[in-house]
Amino acid sequence: MKKFMSYLMFSSLLLVALSFTSCQEEFEELPGEDSQEAILASSSTAQLIKRTSSKDGSYDNIVDGASCFAINFPYVVNVNGLDININAVEDLKLIKQIFNEVEVDDDILEIIFPIQITLSDYTEITINSKEQLRERVEECIEGGDDDDIECIDFVYPIVVYSFDINLQQTGNVTVENDMQLRRYFAERGDDDLLSFDFPITLELYDDTKVSVSNNAELANAIETAKSKCDEDDDDDYDDDFTQERLEEYLVACPWLVNEVIRANVDNTGQYFDYVMNFTEDGNVVMKDRVGNSLMGTWSTRIGENRVLLKLEFEALADFDLEWFVYDLEDGKIKLYAGEGEKIIMKKACGVVDNTPDTLREILKECSWVIKKVKLNNEDVDRLLGYEFSFHAEGVVTLSSESSISEGTWAITTNAQGRLVMAITMGDEPGVSFEWLLSDLRDKRLKFNIEDSNYELILERVCDNNSDDGDVAEIRNILMGGEWMIAKYTEGDNDETQDYAAFTFAFQAELAVNVTTGETGPTYPGLWRIIRDSEGELKCYLNFGLATAMQDLMDDWKIVSVTNSRIELKDISGDNTTEILVFEKK
CATH class of the missing domain: 2.40.128.270 (Lipocalin)
Structure with missing residues (x-):
């Protein structure tokens, strides 16, 4: 790379820089764009560099509500009564999952103190109480101390040079990451002179890379990009929005x-x-x-x-x-x-003041699998995984692995302008209601009745997800032999032994058959693998009214899959985590 060595031609500029006062512009006047020059460690260009290399604390806002610092891993939070170990960024998704899956609007998250936090300059501080954390949060309002720039990043490694007042190089250091660069600039005095070994590369928010050849181009690249993306400092859970x-x-x-x-x-x-x-x-x-x-x-x-x-x-x-x-x-x-x-x-986008034809066409495009039916505040698990098919001329069918019911359907609007789906299914009263549409998404529909204790949630399934390679592969693995339960835990309770005699045979056409030895009872049921509206792979298990199988009936999240082992997980309505592991016999 081209070394930054020649500065004598800029001696007059240096004298101006050393007398730089509070009257400076947004960033300092610089020579022609082909030139390379030193910058003061206190200059506005240096401030842009420090902001770009600052610690981004927005990724854990769901926990601390502040973007200008982050909590150091590991730590523990209590979410709606459930202790969660946070060991990595990935674990934060579990908090959001609990908030979304558990129908509780008064979500409660408590941090177990003490914790350590890292500030934007990578200083680490111990926080011993909620009150101490709140004081830090109050200092971290948007537009105030939370001034990090996240829309552009340095590509490392980078060589930084230092110079004396005579523009003689006094040293150089290779920095490998944001923390090293931020700390290097923080340790310099206001009148220290610095520059980079140009050209250097930066990466924009859209993965585009840009090369800069001097400090002027560097300042311009950062200034241009800093407001071009959504930094997501609010994370949809705190009060950090405009x-x-x-x-x-x-x-x-x-x-x-x-x-x-x-x-x-x-x-x-x-x-x-x-x-x-x-x-x-x-x-x-x-x-x-x-x-x-x-x-x-x-x-x-x-x-x-x-x-x-x-x-x-x-x-x-x-x-x-x-x-x-x-x-x-x-x-x-x-x-x-x-x-x-x-x-x-x-x-309620699409739910109010939309045309009935819109919902009719959406329903007829694909089949719809029942994720939940709640009647008078009681879940009707026997309908889990059943499949609606909405046909022309007002005909609707509801099918399981062993039966098909036929009824009628119609879409209208009520006095509020809300869309209503009326279903009449003579031999299945659990779905025969006038359902008000309450949530309209590409792959999920949610309905209720004026009494909120009645609810219907449907997930879209087109061509039985045949174009999804993961879905097809998991189906083939499960149909490739007999399976046993290697683990079933409900919270702290290990109930694996209760299912030691059970053998599962996953068959075609959504049928699963469970045997319990040569002379024991058998339990026929329904199973299906789908990718849901959140992009998660799910395994539906439904054994009707069989008492012995009730704890296993759910739309389980698929955690991991091999040819001989499948791990499933579910967080129930009372925040209890259930783990179900199948292993091939």
Whole structure:
């Protein structure tokens, strides 16, 4: 590489640089773009370099709620009563999974102290309590100390040179990562002169690489890229989002009221599934379940480093308040106004004011597998994995591995403008309802009835996932012989021995047969392998009403697969982790 050695021609520039004051521009005046020159360690270019090499603390915001530091592994958190060991970034996904899979809106996460955190300059600090952590979080608001640049990165290794006042090289160091570069600049005095062994390479957020030949090009590359990507500092779980983002979020879709608590009184039943439409002119229309419209206004502001949403209705006192927006999950907004004051709303894009033809065409495209049926707050496990096929002329079939039921279906809208799927299945009353569409996604549909204790969730399956190589391979492995349960644990309880005599034979056409010895009972059932709407591989097991098999009936997440061993996992409604391992006999 071309060494950075000649600076005598810039002696006049150096004199200016050494007298550099607070009047400097966004980044310093530099010679022609073909030149190479030293920079002060306190210069704006150096600040850009330090921000680009700072520790990014946003990846664990789901735990600490702060982007300008990260918690050091390993540590332990308690999520909705369940202790989780966090040993790597991958383990953070389990927290989100628990939040998503467990139908609890009051998600609780507690950190087990003490912990160590790493600041943006890679300083490590021990935190002994929730109060100490909160103090650090309050110092770390967006636009304040959280100034790291994540949209562009250095490609290492890089050689950095130091110079004396006479522009004589005094040393060089090879840095291998962001931490070494950040610390190197932090250890320099304000008047120290530095530069790189050019050219150096940087990588943009879209994996594009750019080469720079001097400090001017370096500063320009960072300055140009720093705001070009979403740094995801909010992680959808903390309060680190902008007023503008909230406003865009509100007007993008209608919203379904999911929970209302005022003065510690749960008023959800009164308002459940009311529809709110926010418009850009500051008006909001609330529609009740019979279609009556209630008019109001909305506005937002920033207060105490928080985003606030003010709602004003003449006839809706339970909503008429200024709310702190404390969570923007995927598809949800949570509002808080003090102890015992809370509103939760769910996004309803495609659910409200959509045409029935849209839903009809979606349903007819593929088959739909039942992930969940809940009637009067009780899960109907005997329908798990059954498959709906919606045909023309209003005909619908519901099939398992051994039976097919036929009925009728129709799509209409109710007084609120919400889509409704009416199913009549004479010999299967568990699905024969007028289901309100509450969530519309590419591969998943969720329905309920006005009483939230009734719920239907369907996963899309096209051509039985035959084009998914992983699905086909797992099916072939399971059908390649007989299997036994090598492990079944429910929380801390090891119940493997209860299934020691069981032999599983996974057969074609979704049938699985379980035997318990030569003279023992047999349990026929349904099995299927699919890739669900979240991209996860799932193994459905359903043995109907067989009491001995109830604990094994679930849509299990496939954790690992070999030709002789398959490990499955599930987190149940009470946060209990279940592990099921099959091994080939």
